[in-house]
Structures are given as structure tokens and as C-alpha cells.
Amino acid sequence: MSVIILLLLVSTSVAGLFLLGFIHAVRRGQFDDDRSPAVRILHEDDPRQTKTP
Amino acid sequence: MTERFRYDNRIAKDFLFITIFWGAVGMLVGLIAALELVIPDLNFAKWISFGRIRPLHTNAVIFAFVGNAFFAGAYYSMQRLLKTRMYSDVLSRIHFWGWQLIILSAAITLPLGMTQGKEYAELEWPIDIAITIVWVVFGINMMGTILKRRERHLYVAIWFYIATWVTVAMLHIFNSLAIPASLFKSYSVYAGVQDALVQWWYGHNAVAFFLTTPFLGLMYYFLPKAANRPVYSYKLSIIHFWSLIFIYIWAGPHHLLYSALPEWAQSLGVVFSVMLIAPSWGGMLNGLLTLRGAWDRVREDPVLKFFVVAVTCYGMATLEGPLLSIKSINAIAHYTDWIVAHVHIGGIGWNGFLTFGMVYWMVPRLFGNKLYSTKLANAHFWLGTLGIIFYAVPLYFAGFFQSLMWQQFTPDGFLVYKNFLDTLLEIKYAYWLRAMGGTIYLVGVFIMVYNVVKTVKAGRLIADEDAEAAALEKLDKEPGGHWHTWIERRPVQMLVWSLVAVAIGGAIEMIPTFLVKSNVPTISSVKPYTPLELQGRDIYVREGCYTCHSQMIRPFRGETERYGEYSKAGEYVYDHPFQWGSKRTGPDLHRVGGKYPDSWHYYHMWDPTTMSPGSLMPAYPALFQDALDTTTTRRKIEAMITLGVPYEKEYGADFPLRANAHLVEQSRKIAANLKGAGVETPIDMEIVALIAYLQRMGTDIKAAPASTTAAK
Numbered sequence: 001m002s003v004i005i006l007l008l009l010v011s012t013s014v015a016g017l018f019l020l021g022f023i024h025a026v027r028r029g030q031f032d033d034d035r036s037p038a039v040r041i042l043h044e045d046d047p048r049q050t051k052t053p
Numbered sequence: 054m055t056e057r058f059r060y061d062n063r064i065a066k067d068f069l070f071i072t073i074f075w076g077a078v079g080m081l082v083g084l085i086a087a088l089e090l091v092i093p094d095l096n097f098a099k100w101i102s103f104g105r106i107r108p109l110h111t112n113a114v115i116f117a118f119v120g121n122a123f124f125a126g127a128y129y130s131m132q133r134l135l136k137t138r139m140y141s142d143v144l145s146r147i148h149f150w151g152w153q154l155i156i157l158s159a160a161i162t163l164p165l166g167m168t169q170g171k172e173y174a175e176l177e178w179p180i181d182i183a184i185t186i187v188w189v190v191f192g193i194n195m196m197g198t199i200l201k202r203r204e205r206h207l208y209v210a211i212w213f214y215i216a217t218w219v220t221v222a223m224l225h226i227f228n229s230l231a232i233p234a235s236l237f238k239s240y241s242v243y244a245g246v247q248d249a250l251v252q253w254w255y256g257h258n259a260v261a262f263f264l265t266t267p268f269l270g271l272m273y274y275f276l277p278k279a280a281n282r283p284v285y286s287y288k289l290s291i292i293h294f295w296s297l298i299f300i301y302i303w304a305g306p307h308h309l310l311y312s313a314l315p316e317w318a319q320s321l322g323v324v325f326s327v328m329l330i331a332p333s334w335g336g337m338l339n340g341l342l343t344l345r346g347a348w349d350r351v352r353e354d355p356v357l358k359f360f361v362v363a364v365t366c367y368g369m370a371t372l373e374g375p376l377l378s379i380k381s382i383n384a385i386a387h388y389t390d391w392i393v394a395h396v397h398i399g400g401i402g403w404n405g406f407l408t409f410g411m412v413y414w415m416v417p418r419l420f421g422n423k424l425y426s427t428k429l430a431n432a433h434f435w436l437g438t439l440g441i442i443f444y445a446v447p448l449y450f451a452g453f454f455q456s457l458m459w460q461q462f463t464p465d466g467f468l469v470y471k472n473f474l475d476t477l478l479e480i481k482y483a484y485w486l487r488a489m490g491g492t493i494y495l496v497g498v499f500i501m502v503y504n505v506v507k508t509v510k511a512g513r514l515i516a517d518e519d520a521e522a523a524a525l526e527k528l529d530k531e532p533g534g535h536w537h538t539w540i541e542r543r544p545v546q547m548l549v550w551s552l553v554a555v556a557i558g559g560a561i562e563m564i565p566t567f568l569v570k571s572n573v574p575t576i577s578s579v580k581p582y583t584p585l586e587l588q589g590r591d592i593y594v595r596e597g598c599y600t601c602h603s604q605m606i607r608p609f610r611g612e613t614e615r616y617g618e619y620s621k622a623g624e625y626v627y628d629h630p631f632q633w634g635s636k637r638t639g640p641d642l643h644r645v646g647g648k649y650p651d652s653w654h655y656y657h658m659w660d661p662t663t664m665s666p667g668s669l670m671p672a673y674p675a676l677f678q679d680a681l682d683t684t685t686t687r688r689k690i691e692a693m694i695t696l697g698v699p700y701e702k703e704y705g706a707d708f709p710l711r712a713n714a715h716l717v718e719q720s721r722k723i724a725a726n727l728k729g730a731g732v733e734t735p736i737d738m739e740i741v742a743l744i745a746y747l748q749r750m751g752t753d754i755k756a757a758p759a760s761t762t763a764a765k
Contacts, residue, residue, distance in 0.1 A: 002247070003243055003247035003250060003251060004247075004250060004318060006227075007227075007250065007251065007254050010223060010227060011254075011302045011303065014219060014220060014223055014302065015298075015299055015302060017219065018216065018219075018295075018298055018299065021215075022295060025207070030206060030207060031291055033206065034287050034288040034291065035287060037206050037208055037209075037287060038277065038283035038284045038287040038290075039283045041133075041134060041208055041274065041277060041278070041283075042277065042278065042281060042282070042283065
């Protein structure tokens with residue numbers, strides 16, 4: 001079953017990659033605000049609708 | 054400073070239209086396959102026989118329908134979430150046309166019987182390479198867009214898209230590793246149990262990262278947009294994402310319960326599969342609760358209706374998944390139509406309905422007008438829902454009851470249903486109902502096509518949509534003495550180094566894997582296939598026999614009574630690829646070798662009903678008209694030697710050159726056997742090779758007392 005080691009290694013590497021991404025994202029403050037991003041996607045950014053220049 | 058830019062709507066439109074087209078085609082092929090199961094005469098030409106059409110259906114709906122739908126939604130939402138146009142219009146075009154060419158080549162090669170014989174990974178090696186290239190193009194385009202974004206925060210949907218890209222790349226590459234024997238024939242580098250494990254690691258994660266994570270990303274964008282309210286809990290969505298991707302990767306072995314896979318690997322798969330319920334249901338509830346206080350709108354808006362049923366189906370499928378991973382439930386459901394029903398709840402419920410909702414939402418916005426008819430969209434919704442019910446419910450019943458029939462004994466200890474066919478004919482009604490459900494569902498799709506055409510004709514494509522957003526200011530360098538801050542400041546650098554690390558790790562592990570002898574307990578009496586048997590096996594793979602027949606007898610009394618000795622891992626060491634199958638529409642074939650005379654197989658392949666009255670199996674008259682292509686024998690044997698099959702040890706170093714002589718000799722024996730039974734046949738027909746393979750299957754361990762040694 002040597003192939004399972006390969007699979008574990010590959011899967012672990014990818015999981016590790018995601019973990020690095022997660023730590024990186026947390027440290028960059030990606031998840032500091034867990035409210036406004038959900039609201040912000042609802043705002044359209046059509047220039048015709050913006051009031052302020 | 055506010056910057057003005059334009060969104061590329063054309064690419065989203067192209068992907069959306071082609072999604073609808075391939076969706077209709079893929080589902081139509083599925084319907085044909087469903088009808089072939091009840092009307093065997095529909096298998097009138099070898100190009101459309103069930104074994105070739107079924108992979109065409111699965112590939113079309115997964116990679117053409119769901120794949121293009123993901124791209125359509127991703128190209129639309131990514132630009133808006135990141136407040137920028139796509140990184141490169143050229144890459145977008147290459148991605149679009151490259152992907153469509155791949156699908157086209159699949160639509161041509163699969164009916165021609167060019168297949169690697171691994172479910173959902175059937176496409177041959179040149180197409181696999183093309184997929185890799187196009188996938189990388191998509192990845193560069195996506196990462197480039199993320200890097201030039203005007204929005205600091207990455208919305209949760211983007212994370213789902215990234216995870217999809219990374220994981221699918223890894224799965225595709227590792228599962229598709231193969232040694233080519235010719236331009237359109239290759240052998241998996243893994244054999245037997247190992248091939249099975251890699252395949253289902255891929256197969257399960259294809260469900261996870263091709264059918265689930267991309268669509269969860271789409272859900273987190275399109276559902277709040279359509280409801281015009283924020284997602285119920287953004288915090289929960291972040292937890293959903295990270296927990297889901299860390300747990301999903303390990304669940305694959307639940308496809309191999311009670312098989313010859315080592316017990317501990319099976320248990321690992323079960324544990325993670327059961328754990329999956331938590332993130333899955335967290336995400337499902339998050340989607341549904343987004344509509345709290347807006348349920349009155351669900352009554353009126355077809356888009357929301359589609360989304361509600363889609364998310365509900367996601368919830369049903371992800372409840373069922375962990376349940377089916379529990380060994381005692383799996384023992385009943387595995388190999389039956391229960392699984393077919395389960396995947397279609399996911400496929401036509403979750404993926405299909407989310408796509409339809411997205412279509413009805415995007416088309417009017419891309420064409421600057423209103424949907425042509427809400428009534429027709431509602432009709433589509435109800436037909437689709439009815440279709441799902443008619444499709445799935447009969448198959449759930451059928452699967453459950455057929456499985457019970459397989460295991461049913463009389464008080465004296467004999468099988469009640471000695472003949473497998475009897476259990477199949479008992480559930481034939483469900484196959485009719487399923488085909489009916491599929492038809493209803495497909496009618497709904499054609500109504501959508503009409504609605505979309507009308508909407509598009511009344512509007513005009515907004516190819517480049519104006520938008521504006523503030524430019525992203527550079528963050529001040531963070532203070533901090535951590536050793537890894539240098540790498541964290543540079544996302545690209547981090548990505549590159551991570552990939553290098555993965556590649557080195559992978560290489561270190563792979564090289565010994567292929568050099569060191571496998572430690573599957575080898576059974577000394579198991580020998581490589583003869584050249585004729587190998588050719589016959591390739592015909593078995595080509596005709597997609599694995600779509601209806603398994604080659605894995607589980608250690609249950611009901612199975613050993615019916616088929617014979619249960620299957621051992623060591624019996625498959627020369628099987629490139631493994632052919633365990635995942636569904637028994639016909640009986641298991643692992644011990645079919647020697648069970649019937651050659652002439653039985655001869656008549657049976659010519660017309661199955663002569664040997665099994667009422668059989669639903671297609672006839673294979675082409676095998677009696679087409680001569681076996683023996684020009685490939687040498688290359689095939691050489692490829693097998695490269696993979697470590699000990700032909701040279703068994704037959705001598707010059708065996709590839711002598712392989713065809715050996716093949717002819719064995720063909721003569723079979724022809725003589727047939728002649729003894731009153732059948733005259735030319736020795737060079739494909740049927741002879743297939744009979745040779747069928748008669749060899751599972752016989753090796755009978756040859757000598759099973760002496761198992763665990764080689765390192």
C-alpha cells in the first residue's frame with residue numbers, strides 16, 4: 001500500500017498549503033471584519049448610480 | 054482615488070450559453086442511457102452502447118455542464134467581488150475555447166471506445182494533458198485577477214474558487230498518471246488496490262472540489278444577491294469553508310468499504326466522512342437562513358425557488374453521504390441504484406438547480422432587460438422538481454430492495470434469488486420511472502432554453518459593463534519580528550515556494566513508490582495476463598463493462614454463495630487499471646473464469662437473451678465482425694513491463710517480440726474449444742480475446758494453495 005503514503009503526503013501538502021493560506025489571511029486581517037463584507041457585495045458599483053464624484 | 058473600469062460580461066455570457074447547450078446534450082445522453090437499460094435493442098451500434106454512453110453522460114454533465122456553469126458564475130462574480138476586470142481577456146478566451154475543445158474531443162473519443170477505464174477520469178492521456186494546460190490558464194487568470202483587485206477583503210466565494218483550483222489540479226494530475234501504449238491507449242501507473250485507492254481519492258474529491266466547493270462559492274455570491282440581503286452569518290461561512298476543505302480530502306476510502314483495501318484505510322475514510330456532516334450542514338443552513346424574513350419573495354421569484362431546492366438537495370445529499378459511509382449502511386447500498394439516486398440528488402438537484410437559478414438571474418442582467426416569462430420559469434421549476442422526485446424515489450426503493458434480494462436466504466440456507474437477473478427484473482419498473490423522471494426534468498430544461506432565447510432576442514448584450522471603485526492603497530508594512538512575515542508579505546512568493554515544497558515532497562515520495570516493490574500481499578500463483586487476455590481485457594475496458602459489472606466480491610455470505618471466494622488484494626497486482634466497478638446492473642464477474650464453457654460466452658456476447666432470457670445486457674455483434682488489432686500487442690506488453698509486470702521473468706527477455714505468436718497459439722486453443730461445442734469462428738476475432746480474458750478472471754488463486762507472503 002505504498003501509494004497511500006503518496007496520497008497522504010500529497011493531501012497533507014495541500015492541507016498545509018491551505019493552512020499557510022489561512023494563517024496568512026488571518027495575519028493580514030482578512031477575517032477581522034466578519035460583518036460588512038457580506039453587506040458590501042450587495043452594493044452595485046455602477047457609476048451611473050453613484051452620487052458622489 | 055476612484056478608478057473607472059469595465060467588467061467583461063462577454064466571457065460570462067459565453068460560458069453561460071455553452072453551459073445550457075452542454076447541459077441539454079449531457080442530460081439527453083443520460084436519458085438515452087437510462088432507456089438503454091430497459092430497452093436493450095437501443096444499443097444498436099457499438100458507438101452508442103451503454104458502456105460507452107454512460108461515461109459520455111457523466112463526463113458531459115460533470116465537466117461540460119457543471120464545469121462551464123462554474124466558470125460562467127466565477128467569471129461574473131469574481132470581477133464584481135474583486136472590483137476589477139479579469140486579469141487577461143486573452144487568457145479568458147483561451148480558457149473558454151480550450152475547455153470546449155476538450156469537451157468536443159471527449160464527445161468524439163468516448164463513443165469510439167478510447168478510455169482509461171477509470172470512472173470520471175476516462176479521457177485518454179493527450180486530453181488529460183490538454184485539461185492540465187487549460188486549467189493552468191484558468192488559474193493564472195484567476196490569481197492575476199486576485200492580485201490586481203481593488204477590494205482588500207477576499208469574499209468567501211473567492212476562497213472557494215481558489216480551493217477548487219488548487220485541489221482539482223492536484224487530483225487530476227495524480228490520478229491521470231499513465232504510461233501510453235499508443236496515442237489513444239494508456240495504462241494507469243497504479244495497479245489493483247493502489248489504483249482503486251487513487252481513483253476514489255480522486256473520485257470523491259472530484260465530487261468535493263468540482264461539484265461542491267465551486268458551487269458553494271456560487272451560492273455565497275448569487276443567493277445573497279438574488280435575495281438582496283447579506284448571508285445569514287458571514288462568520289459561519291468562513292468556518293464552513295476552512296473546516297470543509299480540511300476534512301473533505303480524506304473521505305475517499307468510503308467508496309471502498311468491505312473491498313480488498315486495508316481495514317485501517319477504510320476506517321480513516323469513514324471517520325472523516327461522518328465528520329463532514331458538520332461543515333456541510335453548517336453551509337446548508339447558512340444558505341437557507343439567508344432567506345429568513347424573505348420567504349414571501351421565494352413564493353414569487355423563480356430564481357430564489359431554484360436556489361432553495363438546490364440548497365435543500367445539498368443538505369439531503371450531504372446527510373446521506375455520511376450515512377452511506379457507515380459500514381453497515383454501505384453494505385446494503387453499495388453497488389445498487391441507491392447510489393445512483395444519491396448522486397442525482399446532488400447532480401440534478403444541487404448542481405442543476407443552482408445553475409438554473411443562476412441562468413435566470415444572470416441572463417436579464419447581461420442583456421439589460423427582464424426575463425421573458427416568469428411563468429415559464431415557474432413551470433421549469435415545478436417540472437424540474439417533479440423530475441427529481443420521479444428520478445430519485447423509485448431508485449432508492451429499487452436499490453434497497455435489490456440489495457436485500459441479493460442477501461436473502463431460504464430457511465435451508467440457499468439463495469432465494471439464485472439468478473442475479475431475477476433481482477434485476479424485479480426492479481425494472483424503477484428504471485422506467487427513472488427514465489420518466491429524467492424526461493420531465495429535461496422538458497423543463499428545454500423550456501428554459503426557449504425562455505432564454507426569447508429574453509436574449511429582446512435585449513442587447515452589455516459586453517463591457519461600466520464600474521468604478523477606489524484604488525487599493527498599499528498596506529503599511531506590518532511591524533513584527535516573526536520569521537515568516539517576509540514570506541507572508543508576498544503572496545506570489547508564498548504560492549511559488551509552497552508549490553515547490555509540494556513538488557519536492559511529491560517527488561521524494563513518488564520515486565520510491567514506483568521503484569520499490571509494492572507491499573500488497575502477493576499471491577505466488579497470481580501471474581500476468583497472457584497477450585491474448587491482455588487484449589481481451591482492453592476490450593473489456595473499451596466497452597465499459599465496468600459501468601455495470603463489478604470485480605470485487607465482498608466478504609458477505611450472500612456474495613460468496615453467489616459468486617465464490619471473496620476477493621483478495623493480491624489478486625489485482627497486474628490490473629492496470631483496476632476494474633472493480635461501482636455499480637452492479639449485472640452480476641459481479643471476479644470469479645466468472647471457468648464458470649461457463651467458452652461457447653456460453655460466445656452465444657452470450659452475440660445475444661445475451663439466448664443464455665439468460667430477459668437479460669437487459671446489450672448484444673455485442675461487433676466483436677464477431679472486427680478482427681483483433683494485434684499490431685498493438687508488442688507496445689502493450691512493453692508498457693506493462695515498464696510498469697513492472699514481470700513478463701520477462703515469466704517468459705524470457707524477448708517476450709514482447711514473441712507475444713503475438715503466443716497470442717495466436719492461445720486463440721487456436723479457444724477456437725478448438727468452441728469448435729468442440731459446435732461453434733465455427735475465425736481465430737482472429739475480438740470475441741476470442743474477450744473470452745480468453747473472461748475465462749481467466751479470478752482463476753489464479755484456484756491454481757495453487759493460496760500461499761500469501763507480504764513482500765516489502
